[in-house]
Amino acid sequence: MTQPIDSAATDAAVNALFATISRLVELSDGMRLRQGAAGTRLVFTGLPTASLNIVSVGPDADLGEVDAFAKEMSAMGAPWSIQSRGEVDSALLELAARHGRTSSSTLPLLIWDAELLPTVPASVPEGTTVREVRGDEAEVYAAALAAGFGMPKEVADLFSLPALLDAPDMTAFVLDLNGAAVATGFNIITGDQVGLYNGSVPPQHRGNGYYRALVAARLRHAAASGARYAFTQNTPMSRPLYESLGFQLAETWTYLTSAS
Structure with a gap:
């Protein structure tokens, strides 16, 4: 990819990423994935890694939906995280803190x-x-x-x-x-x-x-x-x-x- 990556290509990769996760969930016992009306996703693998059990926030975050998904995830008994594309605004940081998610790390999404x-x-x-x-x-x-x-x-x-x-x-x-x-x-x-x-x-x-x-x-x-x-x-x-x-x-x- 010789030109800067545009938003359409990025969105296509993100949608594909969650499509692949959906396939993994479909073929693995005990895993769950669902998406809310506002685009929030819940991905639960049950594995002992916070980045593999996520409440994924959509581009236009619905904090009520994120909060509901976070409550559901917190009851599942595995390490988990709230994941956001890009930087996290103060409102989402406050919501995450109410659920004990006070540490932050990042991962790149690379495209070829x-x-x-x-x-x-x-x-x-x-x-x-x-x-x-x-x-x-x-x-x-x-x-x-x-x-x-x-x-x-x-x-x-x-x-x-x-x-x-x-x-x-x-x-x-x-x-x-x-x-x-x-x-x-x-x-x-x-x-x-x-x-x-x-x-x-x-x-x-x-x-x-x-x-x-x-x-x-x-x-x-x-x-x-x-x-x-x-x-x-x-x-x-x-x-x-x-x-x-x-x-x-x-x-x-x-x-x-x-x-x-």
Whole structure:
């Protein structure tokens, strides 16, 4: 994407992001997603991470609707956050504080256009291969995911359900080093968009180009499957890699969480 990202492209990516989350919820037991009349969304995964259980505020916030969703979320017993696109105004900050959400963090939303595909490297480091993983190898994917993120195996298992790995619009990937999976990624396609999730490499394997090779392979796979645009949210550690492949910042999301 060689031009600045306009609001229509950003909105399309945001809508696609929530469409991919809806698919995850649909195929996973115990998860919930619903949207209020004013555009507020409630996403509950039950996972022990505040950014994965959110009350997402629409562009024109209805504070009454946000408050009602926040009360509902607070009764569900998992860490949660109020998420807003861009900066948070004083009224929303006050509402969040009433629900104990007094800490703030941010994540970028990055967007990529497949017109940049010719610039994406096709080679992989020596001794490695990138391959797709299906439901019959759920344990392989879960173990690599747990190692890459340092997460409990039981949490990784929830992202490795055969129902997800075998879904036609979802593809799990691993990068094998001498036959052992050392990096992971997960694509979800919706319309002409692909969401890039669950990218991980354990600390002992970082700095060797494995993650870059895996992201590049995932972009090529998505484009071959009909995706024109890609989006991702990531940490400061991986953001420069995505930007080196042509991803651009669309907007920054704020997450208001409990101080504890």
